[in-house]
Amino acid sequence: MKKEITLKNNEFIFTLFKEYYFKNIENLRPPLEMHNREYGIMTFDSRVIRHLSFSKLGNLKAYIIQNVPSDIFCSNAYYQFPTFPINEKGWKGADMIFDIDLNDLLLPCQKEHTFYICSNCHVVFRDLTKICSACQNTKILKNTIPCFRCINALKKETKNLTEFLKKDFGIKEENMEVSFSGNTGFHVVVFQSNYLMLDSKARSDIVGYIMGKNLSPESLGVRNDKHGYRIKIPLSGYSYGWRKRIVQKMKISEVSNDYLNKFIKKIGGYQSFKNEIDKIASDLGLKIDPQVTTDIHRIFRMVGSLNSKSGLSKIICNNLDKFDPMIDSCFFDDDKNVDISLNTPLKFSIKGKKYNLDKSISTVPVSVGVFLISKKLANIASCSS
Numbered sequence: 001m002k003k004e005i006t007l008k009n010n011e012f013i014f015t016l017f018k019e020y021y022f023k024n025i026e027n028l029r030p031p032l033e034m035h036n037r038e039y040g041i042m043t044f045d046s047r048v049i050r051h052l053s054f055s056k057l058g059n060l061k062a063y064i065i066q067n068v069p070s071d072i073f074c075s076n077a078y079y080q081f082p083t084f085p086i087n088e089k090g091w092k093g094a095d096m097i098f099d100i101d102l103n104d105l106l107l108p109c110q111k112e113h114t115f116y117i118c119s120n121c122h123v124v125f126r127d128l129t130k131i132c133s134a135c136q137n138t139k140i141l142k143n144t145i146p147c148f149r150c151i152n153a154l155k156k157e158t159k160n161l162t163e164f165l166k167k168d169f170g171i172k173e174e175n176m177e178v179s180f181s182g183n184t185g186f187h188v189v190v191f192q193s194n195y196l197m198l199d200s201k202a203r204s205d206i207v208g209y210i211m212g213k214n215l216s217p218e219s220l221g222v223r224n225d226k227h228g229y230r231i232k233i234p235l236s237g238y239s240y241g242w243r244k245r246i247v248q249k250m251k252i253s254e255v256s257n258d259y260l261n262k263f264i265k266k267i268g269g270y271q272s273f274k275n276e277i278d279k280i281a282s283d284l285g286l287k288i289d290p291q292v293t294t295d296i297h298r299i300f301r302m303v304g305s306l307n308s309k310s311g312l313s314k315i316i317c318n319n320l321d322k323f324d325p326m327i328d329s330c331f332f333d334d335d336k337n338v339d340i341s342l343n344t345p346l347k348f349s350i351k352g353k354k355y356n357l358d359k360s361i362s363t364v365p366v367s368v369g370v371f372l373i374s375k376k377l378a379n380i381a382s383c384s385s
């Protein structure tokens with residue numbers, strides 16, 4: 001891809017980001033105990049700057065307006081010395097964060113709107129490829145334009161997660177924050193005090209539980225050995241957690257050895273019972289990214305900042321049902337237009353408006369232009385108002 005096109009794209013996005021932070025700096029939402037966090041930014045020339053610290057919101061805002069980063073991050077951890085190297089920061093705990101991303105949901109519609117783009121020449125492929133046939137570059141980006149089915153599935157999974165956290169972990173609604181990541185996912189942040197000190201291993205166990213890993217007939221008190229299976233119903237019964245989910249799903253209506261014994265015989269024995277449990281675990285287990293939750297030193301996109309992969313803002317979702325990313329997270333103009341040329345023919349729908357664009361130059365609202373250019377699916381042609 002020609003250098004001047006990249007420069008033009010960058011200049012267009014930079015100018016809009018600058019304007020966004022100038023007008024909407026109040027959207028930036030500092031985390032709790034902001035002075036104990038590490039901040040990081042990504043610059044428009046792809047440099048990462050970490051180990052920043054701000055004791056006052058005013059200083060952070062001034063820094064952002066002055067530097068106009070392409071992305072802004074903040075640690076989930078609380079540190080004594082946020083600007084020190086990672087091992088000397090004095091870790092004081094970390095919010096527990098869950099990430100639900102389209103990539104983990106494996107929806108059948110994904111293929112219709114997923115694009116593989118050469119990071120060098122921006123040629124677009126519709127099928128997964130490891131090397132660009134045009135320039136032999138091996139760095140291929142995967143970008144998607146989520147459709148309404150994707151968004152609904154993400155919202156549903158996010159809702160299921162918050163229910164899980166409430167019911168199985170006693171996390172209070174007011175100690176949870178749900179946000180849209182600005183691209184293809186949702187984040188749930190838990191800042192309830194009894195979870196903040198958990199190490200990576202404990203967080204990994206929580207993720208495993210939520211994903212429904214390691215569930216077995218033993219979880220319900222059914223053990224198998226060479227003499228066959230034996231049943232010993234747990235003292236606490238099947239009244240909560242996964243036990244309750246499994247029993248409900250299998251329609252086991254009575255909690256007694258006798259009933260369970262008949263039930264297992266009826267469905268074909270221990271192995272069939274185990275298969276049923278595996279199926280329920282995979283159906284009801286949530287699809288979350290384990291790496292995100294187990295990392296206790298990570299820096300996360302900051303609420304109110306723009307995501308350079310989409311031009312959308314990371315934003316708190318107080319009403320998931322009504323949330324529409326392209327309406328609620330898009331802060332760019334619908335009334336002004338911009339001319340773009342596409343790297344691939346595209347059919348998509350944004351804000352209830354359908355687009356069917358070919359590779360010639362198209363005039364679209366600035367909001368749509370920012371989105372497609374950030375997704376590396378289009379280039380700036382020239383500005384018009």
Ligand SMILES: [Zn+2]
Pocket residue numbers: 118119120121122123132133134135136137
């Ligand atoms: Zn290429």
Ligand SMILES: [Zn+2]
Pocket residue numbers: 107109110113146147148149150151
């Ligand atoms: Zn979709």
